[in-house]
Amino acid sequence: MLKSYRFREEREADWRKLDLILTRAENSGVKALTDEDMMALPHLYRQAVSSLSVARSISLDQNVITYLEGLCTRAYFYVYGARTSMGERMAQFIRADWPEAVRGAVLSTLLAAFFLFGGAALAFFLCLQDMDWYWTIHGQSFGEIRTPDASVEALRSTIYTDPGEVGQDRLTAFAGFLFNNNAQIALFAFALGFAFGIPTAWLLAWNGIILGSMYAVFWDKGLGYEFTGWLLIHGVTELFAIVLAGAG
Known part of the structure; x- marks a missing residue:
């Protein structure tokens, strides 16, 4: 004992x-x-x-x-x-883990959305009042078609394009540019958060300003509805991803 x-x-x-x-x-x-x-x-x-x-x-x-x-x-x-399989783990992540993480960051997500879309709204109304603001934001770009000086037909051609008129190489290059640009914005928005979120807030606001000024150009030419549809095709997921990256 x-x-x-x-x-x-x-x-x-x-x-x-x-x-x-x-x-x-x-x-x-x-x-x-x-x-x-x-x-x-x-x-x-x-x-x-x-x-x-x-x-x-x-x-x-x-x-x-x-x-x-x-x-x-x-x-x-x-x-x-x-142990769960990779498929089960991915399903668990999509079904529960990721939504829970987003809900846990709801305040920072709303703040990131405020900077992005707030900047867009500010630039939109400023440019509608005076299109000189567009040139202040974008500067003089000789190769850019979507400017206040462009005609309605020229702006419309950037939205409605017959696939047969555009080479596959150009479509691939444009898709690659969009992906690369938005991926860089998202990565920088996430990485710059270490500095108390100040660079992230500026990055989100600036990209919102660029978006809002471009939106104003199409709106002023009576193409706001068409530009909205063009933007929603890829903007819903990509802008949301940028907001989440900024919130992270």
């Missing part, structure tokens, strides 16, 4: 710690565990298994062996539980 008492006294603190972690996981789920608990769980499990092996080999008190067997069995399912 004395040998069993000493054996238990030397190791009982670790057993109780493991039992506490398992009880918390069983009652509230694994997400309730802290990073420290997750790091300690495998180590405490191995210690408990080692203690069980020793207890069996030296024929300690049966109550101790029974307790350790139950403790190790409970811990086994959390350390070596069934």
